[in-house]
Amino acid sequence: MRTPGTRTPGTRTPGTAEARGITRRFGGLTAVSDVSFSVAKGEIHGIIGPNGAGKTTLLNVLSGLQRPSSGAVLIGGEDVTRWPSHRLVKRARLVRTFQTVRLFSSMSVRQNLAIAARTTTGPAHARERVEDVLARLSLDALADEPATALSYGLQRRVELARVLVADPAVVLLDEPAAGLSPQERHELADMLREMRDSGTTVILVEHHMDLVHAVCETCTVLDFGKVIARGTPAEVTEDPAVLEAYLGGRHHRAADVEIPVPTGEED
Numbered sequence: 001m002r003t004p005g006t007r008t009p010g011t012r013t014p015g016t017a018e019a020r021g022i023t024r025r026f027g028g029l030t031a032v033s034d035v036s037f038s039v040a041k042g043e044i045h046g047i048i049g050p051n052g053a054g055k056t057t058l059l060n061v062l063s064g065l066q067r068p069s070s071g072a073v074l075i076g077g078e079d080v081t082r083w084p085s086h087r088l089v090k091r092a093r094l095v096r097t098f099q100t101v102r103l104f105s106s107m108s109v110r111q112n113l114a115i116a117a118r119t120t121t122g123p124a125h126a127r128e129r130v131e132d133v134l135a136r137l138s139l140d141a142l143a144d145e146p147a148t149a150l151s152y153g154l155q156r157r158v159e160l161a162r163v164l165v166a167d168p169a170v171v172l173l174d175e176p177a178a179g180l181s182p183q184e185r186h187e188l189a190d191m192l193r194e195m196r197d198s199g200t201t202v203i204l205v206e207h208h209m210d211l212v213h214a215v216c217e218t219c220t221v222l223d224f225g226k227v228i229a230r231g232t233p234a235e236v237t238e239d240p241a242v243l244e245a246y247l248g249g250r251h252h253r254a255a256d257v258e259i260p261v262p263t264g265e266e267d
């Protein structure tokens with residue numbers, strides 16, 4: 001992770017993603033408060049924090065679904081703060097997923113990918129891209145199955161395939177491991193590393209710390225909308241402010257919130 005705010009506006013830095021002082025208010029509630037971070041091309045950056053910390057709101061701002069109350073979003077060095085989502089997808093090649101799987105239920109796996117390929121990068125070579133991604137994610141044997149008839153883990157994989165056919169420069173993933181088994185999380189980690197190795201920049205909101213430890217170079221930790229720590233997964237896991245946020249009892253947490261301790265499952 002680079003020091004926030006070190007780049008000059010207008011300097012083209014392909015594949016980078018940067019938040020500069022993002023604040024987002026909902027009435028009297030400040031969901032995201034002056035958050036800055038910068039992710040280099042081909043890096044996987046984790047956004048972690050307890051429930052309600054502001055992670056999804058931050059992704060919504062980065063992906064153009066919500067306007068920030070103040071602050072700026074730069075993709076590839078370009079100020080895209082006021083760009084709507086569809087422009088971000090087409091022009092900045094920024095693609096996101098949501099906490100819940102959103103596939104077209106009446107379509108096959110291949111059709112889901114074909115729609116994404118055509119609506120993002122256009123019809124040229126769409127068919128080849130779809131077939132290539134189906135093979136890369138070992139979905140070719142399931143290509144003609146109705147997408148929503150697949151197991152939940154496979155639907156998540158189709159969702160990731162749909163991201164890849166868009167040939168993204170920057171990918172925002174909102175809890176992609178939610179509902180996956182340890183084995184499926186392991187496979188997801190492999191897919192994310194492959195994405196990173198091909199030069200895609202990934203911003204990953206995730207509660208499963210085994211996945212964060214396995215794939216993220218750097219992390220930003222939020223609590224009550226504010227950055228409370230940044231660094232490698234190992235560094236933030238040991239940070240007293242992070243331990244306090246998860247364990248200190250200031251939140252009334254749901255029992256399933258994972259405390260950030262590495263499990264070593266992915267190693």
Ligand SMILES: Nc1ncnc2c1ncn2[C@@H]1O[C@H](COP(=O)(O)OP(=O)(O)OP(=O)(O)O)[C@@H](O)[C@H]1O
Pocket residue numbers: 026029030031049050051052053054055056057058
């Ligand atoms: N549209 C909205 N209107 C009002 N308040 C909102 C809205 N969206 C989010 N919030 C509030 O903003 C805060 C941050 O929510 P957000 O969903 O971004 O947190 P999160 O870290 O993604 O949580 P989780 O891990 O549970 O998904 C919460 O207090 C939430 O209730």
